[in-house]
Amino acid sequence: MEVALRVLIYVGTGDAVARLSVERAARQSNCELTPDPDTAEVLLLPLSDEADRARISQVRAQNPRATLIAHTMVQDQDLWVSAERAGADRIENSGGLVVLLRRLAREFESGPQRQRMVPLCSVGDVAGRLGILACVQHEIGELLLIKGQGKPVCLVGPCPHAAGSLANALIEDGVMTCPEHGSQFAIDTGERTRGPADEGLQQLRVVEEDGKYWVVAAP
Ligand code: FES
Incomplete structure (x- = not known):
């Protein structure tokens, strides 16, 4: 039986186009979209400003186990570092999301309990x-x-x-x-x-x- 990586996508305010592109990236990567943070293995959050960083901190506190990926188009080293400190496991350029999700989905299929x-x-x-x-x-x-x-x-x-x-x-x-x-x-x-x-x-x-x-x- 195929095991799908469950992904929850958080959206930035008024960011419908970005949401569609992240959803497409997840689907292209054989991930299953879920609205439920309790069942998600991966959380995808946008990162473009301080408000996003604060939300990362909040989401991390509520979901200590899931892998939290912040995706961004902003090349701001300070923002990236502060997002990591807020609890993001990984900061990824938005353009690299498909490659990253495909890799995570492949690894997940071969061992869903890989995160110990x-x-x-x-x-x-x-x-x-x-x-x-x-x-x-x-x-x-x-x-x-x-x-x-x-x-x-x-x-x-x-x-x-x-x-x-x-x-x-x-x-x-x-x-x-x-x-x-x-x-x-x-x-x-x-x-x-x-x-x-x-x-x-x-x-x-x-x-x-x-x-x-x-x-x-x-x-
Ligand atoms: S500095 Fe040499 S082992 Fe740590």
């Missing part, structure tokens, strides 16, 4: 703590749950320099320092801020559910 929720720790056990709250070894890597000033984030170790473990890394002023040779990474984005590592750390989305912190190990 990995438990990190109980919320109660780490209440009030700062720094590295949990470190879970997983096939993806070292899943580090980190709390700075804002919400907990998950960065994936080990260190890209020489694969040093980051389980005991120092966290200070929003920066994580590798205990091996001192590479530094911004904890809210995983971005490298000091070498010798020459790349940053992957960041995964954290969800609080059933009294636990989980990380969404999306592809």
Whole structure:
């Protein structure tokens, strides 16, 4: 039996033409359109201004598990970064939507459960703590749950320099320092801020559910 990727399309205000083109992209990609956020695996939202970014944040809070894709015609790096911080898993140029949806639909057909929720720790056990709250070894890597000033984030170790473990890394002023040779990474984005590592750390989305912190190990 064919398994269709269920997609929910959110529309920008008065944006009927854009909606038609996104719907066409989804249909061309063998996706099934659904109006129900609870059954959608993918949420498609327009991104053109600050109001759209705020809606991404709201939709993400209501739908922690679905893959959220913001599609845009606006080449504004700051807007893209703020949309990612608001909870978008991916920002895609509107022209690239068909290719992306086709890839996701193909992957979904071969494994609908590909998006996995990995438990990190109980919320109660780490209440009030700062720094590295949990470190879970997983096939993806070292899943580090980190709390700075804002919400907990998950960065994936080990260190890209020489694969040093980051389980005991120092966290200070929003920066994580590798205990091996001192590479530094911004904890809210995983971005490298000091070498010798020459790349940053992957960041995964954290969800609080059933009294636990989980990380969404999306592809
Ligand atoms: S292993 Fe992290 S800086 Fe070398």
